[in-house]
Amino acid sequence: MASVVFFRAVNVAGHQTFQPGKLAKDLAQFDVVNLGAAGTFVVRAQVSPAKLRAAILERLSFQPELMICPAADVLAIAKGDWFAKAPAGKDIARFVSVLQKLPRTKPTLPLEQPAGKKWEVRLLAVSGLFVLSIRHMGQTYSNAVVEKAFGVPATTRNWNTLERIQKILRMTAAG
Numbered sequence: 001m002a003s004v005v006f007f008r009a010v011n012v013a014g015h016q017t018f019q020p021g022k023l024a025k026d027l028a029q030f031d032v033v034n035l036g037a038a039g040t041f042v043v044r045a046q047v048s049p050a051k052l053r054a055a056i057l058e059r060l061s062f063q064p065e066l067m068i069c070p071a072a073d074v075l076a077i078a079k080g081d082w083f084a085k086a087p088a089g090k091d092i093a094r095f096v097s098v099l100q101k102l103p104r105t106k107p108t109l110p111l112e113q114p115a116g117k118k119w120e121v122r123l124l125a126v127s128g129l130f131v132l133s134i135r136h137m138g139q140t141y142s143n144a145v146v147e148k149a150f151g152v153p154a155t156t157r158n159w160n161t162l163e164r165i166q167k168i169l170r171m172t173a174a175g
Contacts, residue, residue, distance in 0.1 A: 001046060002071035002172060004165055005056070006098045007039025007064050008155035016062050026059050033168055039064070040161060042071075042168045065153055067098040071169050073128060078166040082125050082132040083159075094159035095142045097131040103150040113145045121145045 010016040024034035024041060030052065031044035043052060049068040057063060083094050106126055112119035120138030123131060123145060131150065133142045143156035 002169060003043040003047070003049065003052060004069045004071060004074045004169075005039075005041040005043060005052070006067040006069070006155045006157065008067065008100070008153060010039045010064050011037050016064055018060055018062075023056070023059060027055060030055065035161060035164060038157065038161075040157060040165070042165055042172075044168075044172045065100060065155070067100060067129070067155055069098065069129065071172075073130075074162070074165055075169055077127055077130045077132075078162055080125075080127065080132075083134065086122070086124055086134050087136075091137045093135045095133045095135060095156050096159055096162050097133065097143060097146040097154040097156040099129045099131065099146075099150060100153040102129065103152050105151070107149045111145075111149055113140055123149060126150075 010018065011020075020034045020037060020039055020041070024032040027043075029045070030047050033042040033044065035041065052068060053066055056066065077096065086092070086094075107123070109123055109125060111123040113121045119136060120140035121133055121135050121142050123133045125132045131146050131154065133146065135142050143154055146154045146156065
């Protein structure tokens with residue numbers, strides 16, 4: 001089964017730096033597609049998460065947190081109409097966060113940070129390991145709100161990244 005790998009907290013302010021393009025080339029036997037500096041990869045080959053994790057970690061000089069998701073789960077979340085009732089506009093960005101593990105408890109949603117009319121991040125929905133949110137222009141980062149609300153590490157990507165992942169996975173399935 002194809003997979004999607006999300007790195008957490010890499011290539012930020014000189015912390016846990018690596019070259020995603022080089023890593024993708026080094027993992028060529030797994031037919032890896034690099035989606036950019038944040039550490040997001042589509043792995044088109046059939047490989048177990050344990051084998052994939054080991055192959056990634058042996059090629060890096062640090063031990064990053066990795067969220068490895070089955071392609072089917074990522075495609076399923078991409079099908080949802082998660083943002084239909086959310087505000088829209090040029091100052092609203094859509095995000096998906098991937099939790100490291102299922103949380104023990106889930107907050108009541110929607111949840112806004114800060115609360116009230118001047119919210120900057122609104123958590124909308126959760127499905128499995130995925131948390132959907134929107135961000136109104138401001139200083140609050142979606143990932144920090146998700147981690148605090150769910151009590152587990154997470155990594156966040158713009159919804160556009162998820163749409164790119166979906167296209168790659170659909171082409172892989174068709175090809």
